[in-house]
């Protein structure tokens with residue numbers, strides 16, 4: 076069980092108090108902000124002692140000013156909703172187009188910008204959020220609970236639950252940027268990635284899925300065996316050009332929920348990071364929009380200097396009947412679990 080403590084992290088520009096929670100378990104520790112439920116640090120034992128392997132900002136003001144979603148919890152709907160609108164039960168719901176023609180990561184003020192309630196429960200950190208009916212255009216009042224737990228064997232678990240009083244859409248994830256060489260390393264070096272998926276969802280020039288499920292065989296997306304990320308990025312493929320790198324949903328299951336499954340394994344700097352999930356997809360994003368962003372402790376986060384492993388229901392699922400459903404029925408429970416486990420290689 077982790078040792079849990081809490082300190083103030085200042086106030087948002089609107090004057091809301093934000094706390095920084097710390098969970099320590101053996102040689103591992105994490106810090107989580109009530110602002111955006113952000114995973115601010117993940118310190119793991121490494122050759123030099125302790126190494127922080129997730130990117131983040133130094134101050135609350137810097138978190139509020141950026142749009143990279145560093146470490147944040149994402150909702151109501153992770154990734155893109157094409158055309159920034161959807162129909163449900165015969166009603167049309169317009170949303171904010173905050174990413175070209177799409178609605179990205181829940182809209183203009185997604186869960187990544189909310190101040191969550193937090194409490195300790197049995198050595199875990201429980202974050203809760205009340206999202207009112209109509210917030211960011213989505214129907215139904217949604218009660219959300221995300222629990223962060225950390226164990227001495229280096230397993231960080233995120234357990235996501237939600238319930239709505241009306242039919243709505245729900246697809247929650249975490250947007251941590253990892254670099255196993257350390258958050259401030261500045262490049263991916265020779266880190267390798269393995270993603271246990273036979274297919275990706277093909278996307279168009281707006282990063283919206285076309286509906287086609289593309290087998291990875293013979294493409295840079297064939298990561299079923301470990302591949303050096305830099306070598307994969309250097310390959311020639313129209314999908315890589317469109318994403319300006321890896322920024323794709325890998326298909327893990329065809330159902331909205333599956334048994335816990337190893338989705339991805341990354342290695343580098345003497346460490347191994349495994350991502351397990353019950354979600355049907357994982358967005359592998361190689362930080363193609365970072366451009367020398369200011370980070371923690373004076374770090375500078377350059378182009379492709381980290382990667383995200385965002386477990387999710389497939390992007391724009393509401394517009395594709397062949398995708399796992401993203402509809403959460405009123406009164407039903409939304410629940411999924413993702414773990415990130417870091418061990419020595």
Ligand code: GAL
Pocket residue numbers: 142143144154179282322358360364385
């Ligand atoms: C990812 C998304 C990227 C980019 C990023 C935030 O989840 O797939 O295209 O928007 O978030 O910078």
